[in-house]
Amino acid sequence: MDIWYYGTGRRKRSTARVFIRESVKNVMLVNGILLNTYFTNHKHIDMLHQLIHQLDTKRSFLLKATVKGGGKCGQIASIRLGLSRALVKISSSFKQPLAKQGFLTRDPREVERKKCGLHKARKQKQFSKR
Template sequence: MIGNYNYGTGRRKSSVARVFIKKGSGKIIINNKIATKYFSRKTGLMILLQPLKVIDCLKFFDIKVNVLGGGESGQAGAIRHGISRALVDYNKNYKIKLSKLGFLTRDSRRVERKKVGLHKARKAKQFSKR
């Protein structure tokens, strides 16, 4: 607990999110923007609201997020991870529900690097027999 906020760090791909939650009216601020304005697609907003829907407290917490790196999908996943950790910091009983759905596990998948002689990581040039 930092001040009157509960804190959680979330990571996904190359994104890192620092999440601060406290009791409030349900406002979500991401990098000093409202969450609906921050994400251009609805899927990003849907992903970060998942832990709040699981414990049924959408309008119970004010959330402030600082997120760096990556793209929209990675940032949404990092924020979800951070919110889940902050909720566990707020109430230890939430850990059972959130860990069962995998929200407390860091998703370690990353983009595979491009290999020499290939177009992408695995896509090769078309084979010609003649």
């Protein structure tokens, strides 16, 4: 019986629940779909592969992630945070290289709400003196 390790990641409006365990080969599933099929942009896929290559480990992992909300960029960033938190639970030796690269830090930036009387959060009507 293999043990699943869990990590939660959030970015903007997206939330990811990441489950990981050691496996024979690297398999990444997002919402039940392969990573390369779910994310078509190679920049997004490279964000996760960069995290795994950062560790320089010979181990292989099976990753299952469920993501809700947000866009693709926010979703992949939340998966990356959840994955790095789960990897730290597997081995505490992963903590220092991941923290050094900033993978364990949650990005606190959120969308500012729209205010009444304005077009957007800060955009106003053009001022006319005459």
